[in-house]
Amino acid sequence: MTRTFSKAETSSDWEPQRQIVEAAQAGDLEAVGSLYDAHINQVYRYALARLGNVQDAEDVVSEIFYKMLNGLPHYQWRKVPFAAWLMRIAHNEVVSFTRRNGRHSNDTELPEEILDRGRNNDPAENAERQLALEDLRKAVLLLPEAQREVIILRFASGLSVADTAKALGKQENNVKVLQHKGMQRLQVLMTPKYPELAQKQS
Amino acid sequence: MSKKRIEEMLQDCLDGYEAGLTPEECLSAYNGDRAALETLLRQALSLRVAYANSPSETFRLEAREKLMFAAGRDVRHALASEPDPQFVAMARARFLNAAGATAQEALRDVPPPRLAFWINARRRLLEASTSPRPSRRFALALRYGLSAAVVVIALGVATLAPFGGNSPQSADAQLAVLEQQITSLERQTLAGQPVSSSVLLDVTRKINQLTGTLDDEPAIARAEKLEGLHARQQEVVTKQATSDDPALAQAQEELDEAQEKLRLFAAQVASPTQAAALVVPTEPPVSPTAITTPAPTPTREPVSLGQVRTALAREDTTYGLTWVRITTSDLSFVLPDSWRLVNVEPDQNGILTLSLTILRIDTPGDPPVIIIISPTTGEANALIKGNSVRLRGAGPNGTTIAPDILVAATGEVGLALHHFVLSISVSAAP
Numbered sequence: 001m002t003r004t005f006s007k008a009e010t011s012s013d014w015e016p017q018r019q020i021v022e023a024a025q026a027g028d029l030e031a032v033g034s035l036y037d038a039h040i041n042q043v044y045r046y047a048l049a050r051l052g053n054v055q056d057a058e059d060v061v062s063e064i065f066y067k068m069l070n071g072l073p074h075y076q077w078r079k080v081p082f083a084a085w086l087m088r089i090a091h092n093e094v095v096s097f098t099r100r101n102g103r104h105s106n107d108t109e110l111p112e113e114i115l116d117r118g119r120n121n122d123p124a125e126n127a128e129r130q131l132a133l134e135d136l137r138k139a140v141l142l143l144p145e146a147q148r149e150v151i152i153l154r155f156a157s158g159l160s161v162a163d164t165a166k167a168l169g170k171q172e173n174n175v176k177v178l179q180h181k182g183m184q185r186l187q188v189l190m191t192p193k194y195p196e197l198a199q200k201q202s
Numbered sequence: 203m204s205k206k207r208i209e210e211m212l213q214d215c216l217d218g219y220e221a222g223l224t225p226e227e228c229l230s231a232y233n234g235d236r237a238a239l240e241t242l243l244r245q246a247l248s249l250r251v252a253y254a255n256s257p258s259e260t261f262r263l264e265a266r267e268k269l270m271f272a273a274g275r276d277v278r279h280a281l282a283s284e285p286d287p288q289f290v291a292m293a294r295a296r297f298l299n300a301a302g303a304t305a306q307e308a309l310r311d312v313p314p315p316r317l318a319f320w321i322n323a324r325r326r327l328l329e330a331s332t333s334p335r336p337s338r339r340f341a342l343a344l345r346y347g348l349s350a351a352v353v354v355i356a357l358g359v360a361t362l363a364p365f366g367g368n369s370p371q372s373a374d375a376q377l378a379v380l381e382q383q384i385t386s387l388e389r390q391t392l393a394g395q396p397v398s399s400s401v402l403l404d405v406t407r408k409i410n411q412l413t414g415t416l417d418d419e420p421a422i423a424r425a426e427k428l429e430g431l432h433a434r435q436q437e438v439v440t441k442q443a444t445s446d447d448p449a450l451a452q453a454q455e456e457l458d459e460a461q462e463k464l465r466l467f468a469a470q471v472a473s474p475t476q477a478a479a480l481v482v483p484t485e486p487p488v489s490p491t492a493i494t495t496p497a498p499t500p501t502r503e504p505v506s507l508g509q510v511r512t513a514l515a516r517e518d519t520t521y522g523l524t525w526v527r528i529t530t531s532d533l534s535f536v537l538p539d540s541w542r543l544v545n546v547e548p549d550q551n552g553i554l555t556l557s558l559t560i561l562r563i564d565t566p567g568d569p570p571v572i573i574i575i576s577p578t579t580g581e582a583n584a585l586i587k588g589n590s591v592r593l594r595g596a597g598p599n600g601t602t603i604a605p606d607i608l609v610a611a612t613g614e615v616g617l618a619l620h621h622f623v624l625s626i627s628v629s630a631a632p
Contacts, residue, residue, distance in 0.1 A: 156253030
């Protein structure tokens with residue numbers, strides 16, 4: 001079938017970012033700033049999703065970008081896209097942080113200001129929606145490590161399947177399978193509290 | 203419907219959603235698989251919404267600032283900034299002092315040893331060698347493997363110390379150097395710049411040392427000069443003595459001591475008997491051979507190519523200014539002591555050396571004039587208010603600019619400029 005809406009991830013699409021990365025590697029500070037601006041949300045969401053704590057996420061995000069800075073001279077565009085490379089740093093840093101601090105990512109204290117396109121003015125409905133999203137985030141934390149990693153990279157950081165695969169050092173098919181399994185498991189975890197999900201599927 | 207297929211459909215729907223389509227528009231392309239796809243899409247979108255949080259603006263900016271700092275922005279800015287001109291001037295003066303440029307210049311004026319000295323030194327050496335217990339100084343020298351010739355030379359240098367009374371010319375040169383140093387200190391003090399207490403002490407010590415050499419007739423003139431320098435240095439030390447620096451206290455002691463010596467010397471000169479003693483020249487106690495041998499006339503070493511010699515042009519008091527004579531291998535001229543030689547630096551031996559093939563001179567005041575002069579041909583051009591002006595042509599008889607043009611272009615500075623131009627003397631043909 002044709003990929004109706006898919007974005008063509010060709011080399012020409014990457015060219016502007018490649019130029020920025022190469023400029024940053026050459027010591028252009030503005031380019032370093034541009035990389036930060038382009039990826040801060042991606043990295044922050046990943047860290048927050050993995051750690052579930054704003055303070056920890058902020059600490060780790062700062063560290064991730066320092067690591068990015070130190071690693072820039074060694075980064076090679078041909079091997080892996082920049083976003084995937086950066087998220088690999090993020091993954092390693094989160095793992096390192098949790099080991100170092102002996103924390104488990106199950107204490108979700110996500111901020112209230114969640115952006116929601118479907119938000120309306122009904123306070124009761126909004127509160128219900130917030131609770132549902134909170135439950136979903138908790139459910140993600142209950143997923144096996146590999147599935148959780150894929151789900152967070154795909155839906156929190158917004159990485160493509162290809163970049164997720166490169167960030168995790170896996171095959172694309174493997175990522176798709178993990179994503180599919182993860183989503184199926186989420187449905188299972190969410191169904192007892194939200195039976196309408198199962199009903200819709202049936 | 204394969205698993206692969208539904209995953210690809212989901213991906214397409216997510217991409218479409220990102221591109222701005224509604225979920226319904228996305229799903230309408232897959233009516234056959236709509237039921238399964240809708241559940242996955244809703245779940246995927248819920249996940250996106252669940253994690254669609256952004257860092258606080260404060261954190262975002264702080265983290266960015268730290269990152270940019272780490273990337274070296276501030277370091278680069280710091281390195282790119284220009285140092286304080288006063289600091290540059292002070293560091294330059296200290297560097298020149300440390301390099302011993304002034305000392306090197308002074309040593310140029312030390313006359314070669316007289317023959318009488320060589321004979322006396324030889325005699326002393328022979329006496330010492332025949333003595334059963336050689337003096338400690340010789341014993342040490344010989345123990346360290348110094349040859350007799352080296353010992354003789356060392357003795358000669360020690361005897362002909364630049365401040366010694368036997369070498370009035372070197373003492374005069376020292377006075378000139380001292381005056382330059384005090385002038386420099388005065389400028390620094392006037393500009394409110396701190397002066398190193400060690401430099402002050404060093405200069406003061408030189409004054410004190412020189413006052414100790416006032417023991418013959420030419421010393422009267424030197425004493426007058428020293429008295430003036432002493433007063434000027436006293437003023438500098440007083441102005442700088444704002445802290446409890448022991449070096450400054452020591453400098454003051456040196457000044458007091460020097461003043462006492464000057465006072466004693468003045469008293470000696472005033473006394474008729476002492477004055478008579480000073481007027482009658484006394485022969486040095488040397489052997490007859492030494493007396494009959496004429497001392498060689500002290501001559502100045504010629505200036506090598508690329509080197510620059512500076513000396514106070516004492517005879518020149520034009521326009522009431524203090525003029526300094528600049529000499530290169532082929533050229534000689536005078537300029538006011540406030541003008542600055544830009545591209546002249548002391549080399550590793552402390553000899554002033556040109557860093558370029560031309561000599562650049564900057565004048566202070568308004569308008570600032572930049573003079574470029576060839577150190578070999580004497581050709582001189584000036585940059586005045588952005589215009590290039592030929593001051594002097596090349597060669598021994600190079601055409602010089604008319605004074606009225608210079609005065610019209612630069613005002614009062616024009617007179618000094620014209621005197622400078624007229625003073626240019628080229629010794630060799632270009």
